[in-house]
Amino acid sequence: MNDHRRYAHAIELLRAAKLRPTRQRMALARLLFASGHRHVTAETLHTEALEAHVRVSLATVYNALHRFTATGLLREVVVDGQRSCFDTNTTDHQHFFIEEEGQLQDIPAANVQITGLPTPPPGTSIRRVDVIVRVAKVPG
Amino acid sequence: MNDHRRYAHAIELLRAAKLRPTRQRMALARLLFASGHRHVTAETLHTEALEAHVRVSLATVYNALHRFTATGLLREVVVDGQRSCFDTNTTDHQHFFIEEEGQLQDIPAANVQITGLPTPPPGTSIRRVDVIVRVAKVPG
DNA sequence: GTGTTTGCAAAGTGTTTGCAATTTA
DNA sequence: TAAATTGCAAACACTTTGCAAACAC
Numbered sequence: 001m002n003d004h005r006r007y008a009h010a011i012e013l014l015r016a017a018k019l020r021p022t023r024q025r026m027a028l029a030r031l032l033f034a035s036g037h038r039h040v041t042a043e044t045l046h047t048e049a050l051e052a053h054v055r056v057s058l059a060t061v062y063n064a065l066h067r068f069t070a071t072g073l074l075r076e077v078v079v080d081g082q083r084s085c086f087d088t089n090t091t092d093h094q095h096f097f098i099e100e101e102g103q104l105q106d107i108p109a110a111n112v113q114i115t116g117l118p119t120p121p122p123g124t125s126i127r128r129v130d131v132i133v134r135v136a137k138v139p140g
Numbered sequence: 141m142n143d144h145r146r147y148a149h150a151i152e153l154l155r156a157a158k159l160r161p162t163r164q165r166m167a168l169a170r171l172l173f174a175s176g177h178r179h180v181t182a183e184t185l186h187t188e189a190l191e192a193h194v195r196v197s198l199a200t201v202y203n204a205l206h207r208f209t210a211t212g213l214l215r216e217v218v219v220d221g222q223r224s225c226f227d228t229n230t231t232d233h234q235h236f237f238i239e240e241e242g243q244l245q246d247i248p249a250a251n252v253q254i255t256g257l258p259t260p261p262p263g264t265s266i267r268r269v270d271v272i273v274r275v276a277k278v279p280g
Numbered sequence: 281g282t283g284t285t286t287g288c289a290a291a292g293t294g295t296t297t298g299c300a301a302t303t304t305a
Numbered sequence: 306t307a308a309a310t311t312g313c314a315a316a317c318a319c320t321t322t323g324c325a326a327a328c329a330c
Contacts, residue, residue, distance in 0.1 A: 020303085020304055020305080021304090022303070022304075023303090041294095042294080042295080043294085058295090059295090059296080059297085062294095062295065062296075063296095082293080082294075083293090083294065083295095084294085084295085
């Protein structure tokens with residue numbers, strides 16, 4: 001994706017989400033949605049922005065990640081209690097989590113079938129089923 | 141379970157885990173493993189201990205929870221980025237998570253079948269598959 | 281006695297917040 | 306110009322750590 005397309009794509013996403021296309025949000029959206037799907041934390045995205053010479057505060061990165069999540073541009077993935085992880089793939093899918101690296105990898109939902117779930121507790125309904133396949137590196 | 145059995149059970153668990161049965165660990169083990177399975181956070185267990193007139197510091201509760209987890213007496217469940225949750229049920233099973241309450245509920249593994257998982261990333265092997273069924277309260 | 285565990289208070293980590301200054305529509 | 310957004314620094318919630326005193330074996 002070239003610069004112009006990236007820009008057009010970013011502004012379109014922000015418009016659709018009814019978020020003002022500020023310089024900071026545009027830059028973050030371009031980093032996030034340039035190509036392919038990504039998993040980021042506030043810290044990694046902030047670092048990436050600074051490396052791309054985008055002046056943006058960490059607080060604004062947090063703010064943007066939450067707004068993007070609230071408007072469906074991102075999805076939050078809970079894998080460890082330490083840091084929040086955000087995924088640009090908002091479609092139904094699951095994750096591998098490589099413990100040593102703290103790295104996520106998507107598993108297409110099409111592959112995975114979950115059967116035999118009991119009915120949810122009385123007075124509740126299922127909002128989402130999260131599957132985290134925790135993997136560890138093996139010698140060799 | 142009566143007091144004597146609770147005591148015997150706790151000391152047996154600690155011995156098996158090769159942890160010294162200190163007053164604090166004994167008290168926490170009795171609270172945790174008295175009957176049925178439980179989900180606790182450091183905070184809830186600490187509060188419970190104080191209510192039972194057991195003098196124990198929060199730091200020691202954290203310490204105990206981690207030692208218990210490392211020795212297989214407990215299992216950690218990652219459901220939200222805020223706090224660590226520990227489960228006395230260390231057998232293979234899954235969870236309902238009631239979002240409004242932050243409450244966990246076990247799903248027996250026997251029920252649940254997961255099929256179609258792709259092979260794990262090269263050089264890794266599956267350590268565990270965590271399923272969190274996130275449910276929300278519905279009106280009525 | 282020797283090594284382990286505890287408790288405290290301090291430090292640490294990741295995240296949120298209050299608010300004045302800036303930017304967007 | 307009215308409303309939204311930013312950046313900073315302070316506050317926050319949860320967790321870990323350093324270390325002297327207490328404890329278990």
